[in-house]
Amino acid sequence: xxxxxxxxxxxxxxxxxxxxxxxxxxxxxxxxxxxxxxxxxxxxxxxxxxxxxxxxxxxxxxxxxxxxxxxxxxxxxxxxxxxxxxxxxxxxxxxxxxxxxxxxxxxxxxxxxxxxxxxxxxxxxxxxxxxxxxxxxxxxxxxxxxxxxxxxxxxxxxxxxxxxxxxxxxxxxxxxxxxxxxxxxxxxxxxxxxxxxxxxxxxxxxxxxxxxxxxxxxxxxxxxxxxxxxxxxxxxxxxxxxxxxxxxxxxxxxxxxxxxxxxxxxxxxxxxxxxxxxxxxxxxxxxxx
Amino acid sequence: xxxxxxxxxxxxxxxxxxxxxxxxxxxxxxxxxxxxxxxxxxxxxxxxxxxxxxxxxxxxxxxxxxxxxxxxxxxxxxxxxxxxxxxxxxxxxxxxxxxxxxxxxxxxxxxxxxxxxxxxxxxxxxxxxxxxxxxxxxxxxxxxxxxxxxxxxxxxxxxxxxxxxxxxxxxxxxxxxxxxxxxxxxxxxxxxxxxxxxxxxxxxxxxxxxxxxxxxxxxxxxxxxxxxxxxxxxxxxxxxxxxxxxxxxxxxxxxxxxxxxxxxxxxxxxxxxxxxxxxxxxxxxxxxxxxxxxxxxxxxxxxxxxxxxxxxxxxxxxxxxxxxxxxxxxxxxxxxxxxxxxxxxxxxxxxxxxxxxxxxxxx
Numbered sequence: 001x002x003x004x005x006x007x008x009x010x011x012x013x014x015x016x017x018x019x020x021x022x023x024x025x026x027x028x029x030x031x032x033x034x035x036x037x038x039x040x041x042x043x044x045x046x047x048x049x050x051x052x053x054x055x056x057x058x059x060x061x062x063x064x065x066x067x068x069x070x071x072x073x074x075x076x077x078x079x080x081x082x083x084x085x086x087x088x089x090x091x092x093x094x095x096x097x098x099x100x101x102x103x104x105x106x107x108x109x110x111x112x113x114x115x116x117x118x119x120x121x122x123x124x125x126x127x128x129x130x131x132x133x134x135x136x137x138x139x140x141x142x143x144x145x146x147x148x149x150x151x152x153x154x155x156x157x158x159x160x161x162x163x164x165x166x167x168x169x170x171x172x173x174x175x176x177x178x179x180x181x182x183x184x185x186x187x188x189x190x191x192x193x194x195x196x197x198x199x200x201x202x203x204x205x206x207x208x209x210x211x212x213x214x215x216x217x218x219x220x221x222x223x224x225x226x227x228x229x230x231x232x233x234x235x236x237x238x239x240x241x242x243x244x245x246x247x248x249x250x251x252x253x254x255x256x257x258x259x260x261x262x263x264x265x266x267x268x269x270x271x272x273x274x275x276x277x278x279x280x281x282x283x284x285x286x287x288x289x
Numbered sequence: 290x291x292x293x294x295x296x297x298x299x300x301x302x303x304x305x306x307x308x309x310x311x312x313x314x315x316x317x318x319x320x321x322x323x324x325x326x327x328x329x330x331x332x333x334x335x336x337x338x339x340x341x342x343x344x345x346x347x348x349x350x351x352x353x354x355x356x357x358x359x360x361x362x363x364x365x366x367x368x369x370x371x372x373x374x375x376x377x378x379x380x381x382x383x384x385x386x387x388x389x390x391x392x393x394x395x396x397x398x399x400x401x402x403x404x405x406x407x408x409x410x411x412x413x414x415x416x417x418x419x420x421x422x423x424x425x426x427x428x429x430x431x432x433x434x435x436x437x438x439x440x441x442x443x444x445x446x447x448x449x450x451x452x453x454x455x456x457x458x459x460x461x462x463x464x465x466x467x468x469x470x471x472x473x474x475x476x477x478x479x480x481x482x483x484x485x486x487x488x489x490x491x492x493x494x495x496x497x498x499x500x501x502x503x504x505x506x507x508x509x510x511x512x513x514x515x516x517x518x519x520x521x522x523x524x525x526x527x528x529x530x531x532x533x534x535x536x537x538x539x540x541x542x543x544x545x546x547x548x549x550x551x552x553x554x555x556x557x558x559x560x561x562x563x564x565x566x567x568x569x570x571x572x573x574x575x576x577x578x579x580x581x582x583x584x585x586x587x588x589x590x591x592x593x594x595x596x597x598x599x600x601x602x603x604x605x606x607x608x609x610x611x612x613x614x615x616x617x618x619x620x621x622x623x624x625x626x627x628x629x630x631x632x633x634x635x636x637x638x639x640x641x642x643x644x645x646x647x648x649x650x651x652x
Contacts, residue, residue, distance in 0.1 A: 178372065180370045180371075180372055180374035181374050181376060183339075183341050183361075183370070183374070184370060184374040184376075184435075185376075185387070186340075186341070186360075186361050186362065187340075187341075187361045187362065187366065187367065187368050188362070188387050188388035188391060188435075188439075189362035189388050189391045190362075190391055194391065199376060202378045203377065203378055
């Protein structure tokens with residue numbers, strides 16, 4: 001509310017042409033660049049092959065929309081099981097990572113043990129190691145554990161990058177919770193566990209949600225580990241499945257590829273739209289009293 | 290209720306010692322205020338009593354129990370924090386009942402005790418609200434309610450009023466005092482505001498740089514400050530200090546503060562002793578203006594030049610300069626001196642304090 005009042009207050013300084021130049025035109029350009037790929041994806045998914053390959057038709061419109069590509073996707077490929085795999089892997093690895101990150105972040109931020117700062121830094125450094133290097137030793141470990149080509153291969157490797165990420169996000173959030181609340185709870189007779197579960201976690205819900213969304217999106221879109229640790233078609237995830245099974249040699253099944261991408265991005269979009277407010281609150285990290 | 294005894298309590302953070310062996314005895318039912326400038330160690334001391342900070346050495350007893358290694362929840366204390374520390378996700382009722390809930394008390398007992406505390410504090414209509422829906426004063430009351438429902442041996446207050454506006458602060462001051470008179474629970478109250486200390490305390494502990502400077506009743510501290518620090522800290526406007534040498538003149542003992550100016554005092558100290566003379570503003574009587582006849586012969590007063598006059602309604606504060614130092618005098622009369630006016634001030638000899646120049650201790 002204060003924000004809109006401020007804008008009202010300064011409004012007299014901005015003439016209409018000025019607003020067009022400084023606000024609307026940049027915004028429209030930005031929107032165009034951002035949304036055009038999605039438009040193209042949607043368009044291609046519904047376009048019959050004849051239109052797709054024709055050079056005479058308007059490439060930015062579809063004349064006779066078709067569900068042919070979706071049919072091919074759902075019936076001729078294992079897309080439903082890729083989807084199911086992706087959901088299971090993303091949800092389980094997100095929950096595992098969140099649970100581990102809550103303990104790690106709380107311990108580093110609030111228990112003030114010797115070397116907690118260094119451990120926080122080490123966790124962050126672990127996040128900086130690129131997956132394209134890390135997948136080689138991880139592959140060896142997965143072979144030895146006997147979980148190669150199973151969902152567990154991904155469920156257990158995704159936390160390697162999710163935990164550092166969530167820990168850092170939650171550390172920032174926990175830092176914004178006033179220390180006095182915990183001291184007060186301590187005097188009120190709460191144990192460490194009760195402080196965590198009854199005071200800190202309820203207050204950190206926005207932070208947990210944004211960490212959760214981020215972790216879910218990262219594991220939903222993950223490619224390298226999914227490509228290298230899984231080979232059977234029925235164990236693949238959506239990003240890998242779509243690329244490996246819908247590109248045959250130099251033949252790109254563009255319509256089905258785009259249909260797969262469209263359906264694959266829906267769950268994440270729905271998640272974001274539900275939690276967008278928490279998400280913003282989580283990123284700005286503030287506990288309002 | 291219980292007494293609280295601190296024996297040689299020290300606290301070091303790394304290599305820095307912030308509390309240097311403090312001894313304080315607080316009797317059962319007493320309202321004690323720890324006062325001092327920021328960084329003097331008063332909050333650290335309170336947190337050590339609460340068990341939120343470890344004690345480096347020394348002993349703290351609450352009642353008969355040595356609590357050095359006892360967890361906060363087992364010390365049977367309640368603490369009110371500066372920023373209230375209300376749990377934002379709980380209603381007023383839940384905030385107040387939280388400790389009882391943790392202790393596994395029954396729902397009926399929780400309800401009864403919260404209702405009783407709410408009645409005392411005038412919070413009956415607010416039990417279902419969240420802290421964010423309350424004003425600063427109401428939040429402060431909830432924080433106190435949370436302490437009351439526990440019926441602890443000792444109340445600890447850590448600058449509880451410093452987030453309130455001036456008017457509310459005065460009101461809450463009275464409320465806390467009334468509450469203490471009613472519950473008679475031993476209370477330790479930390480503040481940097483000497484007026485809060487003066488108005489609320491049975492006993493004041495003045496701290497500075499991790500040391501206790503003086504312990505005593507408010508008026509004891511005001512009338513008989515042990516040293517320059519206490520003298521300067523307690524009282525508003527602060528006590529005036531004039532440096533000088535003890536002398537004996539034809540009219541009696543005095544302090545020579547300038548070659549031609551001697552202030553009469555009562556003292557047994559030898560002549561030639563370097564001293565600091567302390568006079569409270571209300572003990573400087575404004576005699577007459579320089580233009581009055583007969584003035585030139587009067588050597589009993591201090592000649593001063595008015596800098597500014599501040600009427601507050603009930604009294605008038607006159608800031609003036611004497612021998613290069615600023616003094617303030619308070620008078621019930623409505624003086625209206627213009628800046629630069631020369632006036633005479635007379636220090637009431639029996640109300641003056643003498644301090645040793647070197648040690649700062651009262652002579």
